[in-house]
Amino acid sequence: MALAGLAPWQQAFAQEARPLPAYAAWKDASAMIVHSANTIELRRTAMGDGVITPARQLYVRNNLNPPNADILNDRDAWKVQVDGVRRPRTLTLAELKKMPTETVTMVLQCSGNGRGMFPSKPSGTPWQVGAAGCVMWTGVPVRELVRTLGGADAGARFLTGTGGEVIPAGLDPKTRVERSVPLAAMEDAIVAWELNGQPIPLAHGGPLRLIVPGFTGVNSVKYVKRIALTSAESDSSIQQTDYRMSAPDAKAMNPADPSVWQMPPKSWINSPLPESGKLRAGPAVIKGVAFGGTNSVKQVEVSTDGGATWKVARLVGPDLGRFAWREFAADVDLSAGTHQLASRVTDVKGRTQPEARIENKAGYLNTSWRDHSVTVTVA
Amino acid sequence: MKSAHLARRVARLAALGVIAWSGYAGPSFAADPDLAQGRQLFLNGVAPLPACALCHTLRDAGSNGAIGPNLDELKPDAARVAAVIRSGMGPMPAFTALTDAQVAVLARYVSTVTKP
Numbered sequence A: 001m002a003l004a005g006l007a008p009w010q011q012a013f014a015q016e017a018r019p020l021p022a023y024a025a026w027k028d029a030s031a032m033i034v035h036s037a038n039t040i041e042l043r044r045t046a047m048g049d050g051v052i053t054p055a056r057q058l059y060v061r062n063n064l065n066p067p068n069a070d071i072l073n074d075r076d077a078w079k080v081q082v083d084g085v086r087r088p089r090t091l092t093l094a095e096l097k098k099m100p101t102e103t104v105t106m107v108l109q110c111s112g113n114g115r116g117m118f119p120s121k122p123s124g125t126p127w128q129v130g131a132a133g134c135v136m137w138t139g140v141p142v143r144e145l146v147r148t149l150g151g152a153d154a155g156a157r158f159l160t161g162t163g164g165e166v167i168p169a170g171l172d173p174k175t176r177v178e179r180s181v182p183l184a185a186m187e188d189a190i191v192a193w194e195l196n197g198q199p200i201p202l203a204h205g206g207p208l209r210l211i212v213p214g215f216t217g218v219n220s221v222k223y224v225k226r227i228a229l230t231s232a233e234s235d236s237s238i239q240q241t242d243y244r245m246s247a248p249d250a251k252a253m254n255p256a257d258p259s260v261w262q263m264p265p266k267s268w269i270n271s272p273l274p275e276s277g278k279l280r281a282g283p284a285v286i287k288g289v290a291f292g293g294t295n296s297v298k299q300v301e302v303s304t305d306g307g308a309t310w311k312v313a314r315l316v317g318p319d320l321g322r323f324a325w326r327e328f329a330a331d332v333d334l335s336a337g338t339h340q341l342a343s344r345v346t347d348v349k350g351r352t353q354p355e356a357r358i359e360n361k362a363g364y365l366n367t368s369w370r371d372h373s374v375t376v377t378v379a
Numbered sequence B: 001m002k003s004a005h006l007a008r009r010v011a012r013l014a015a016l017g018v019i020a021w022s023g024y025a026g027p028s029f030a031a032d033p034d035l036a037q038g039r040q041l042f043l044n045g046v047a048p049l050p051a052c053a054l055c056h057t058l059r060d061a062g063s064n065g066a067i068g069p070n071l072d073e074l075k076p077d078a079a080r081v082a083a084v085i086r087s088g089m090g091p092m093p094a095f096t097a098l099t100d101a102q103v104a105v106l107a108r109y110v111s112t113v114t115k116p
Helices: A008-016 A142-148 A183-187 B002-015 B033-044 B078-087 B100-113
Strands: A032-036 A039-042 A079-083 A089-092 A102-109 A132-141 A158-163 A178-182 A190-195 A209-211 A224-230 A266-271 A282-291 A297-303 A314-316 A326-334 A337-347 A374-378
Touching (some): A142 A183, A142 A224, A158 A183, A178 A183, A297 A326, B033 B100
Parallel strands (some): A079 A224
Antiparallel strands (some): A079 A089, A158 A178, A158 A224, A190 A209, A266 A282, A314 A326, A337 A374
């Protein structure tokens, strides 16, 4: 009885921990927080120091329950329809594998990562920092696919991906997972079948996923069965009436409000944390991750006094491109007492992570350095 | 004042599963026709709208819809159910054709039968 030594209230909380759902049972349970069967994040204490997030520690957010796992039985037979090009056609994964491939390293981050730090408590999963990871995807560049099929139709303005979840008969077809992003994203997007060098698991969209680097996770459509260059944004509910930066007091999402697309610059500290145990006064290293969304990181600064003063951190580890995150480290001296540790990133275009979050109805895109700061006590 | 504090504490402990809430034996549908109506709405919907049960699992209703979240796991409160029905969420469209009364009945039903 592992719970035997715990106080009753501790047992109650321990029993409340949800198990990993079957389709993600292979995840590192000790490193994950299971909010629900379709929302699972990585603990901040488990982020580690390596630049790549292992698949077993990568967060999961499925907007619909995943399809049956038997879609992975014959991955090469998976079909994707390509429309909005001169010569539309259906290709199998086996055919895609014969085309020129590319690998992109990028931050995959849920639009609502950091929602749990909004005092307004917006509806939705109260993610902390762990609905994010830095991973490598391998597949065919969408621009190559489009070129091979004769180029884009005139009037194409969006890249639209449709997921392969099975929608029950009788449902409004707008219930499908279909997202559109501006056509320019096509230059960086790939149709991927490998995650960190291995076939994409069902939990992450295998056998085939549309990957849109620099954009929030929802835009990288899982189980992708159709890719289209379209003149208008999808009419799906997930495009029109969710994932919008609507005002906090809006009664409902307004399709005219800005869509949640590109990620703004963001960083956070992963060590030390309040959970790190007792800290002794003296030299310490502050470590964390920083990314520029669509641009490379220029600089990361850290503060040990809640933002009153800042010190430039050094970037460590490899630079894996403008869509990846950088690990950073700063040597500091911590005196006895309480310290509010914060980090802020500036990208090469001069955009600096702000102090204040942008208040919005659904709690998207929280990049506030103050919200992401941690308070530690030094003895 | 003191007894109100005690009642809140007992309710909180019951919610945490630390103690059994002996005075609560589940919703009484006979005494509460709204709950029966909520279950009926959940299972059958309002034509031509699809029923909640088509997508959602809810033990009380005997539904095993597997496309949207399992409501027994989610345990949403009434305000959240009502907000999602009215505004939609993710792929779920807004059910704007439902009346305020229907939304209220559904919200109360789902939150009541999933209450921890």
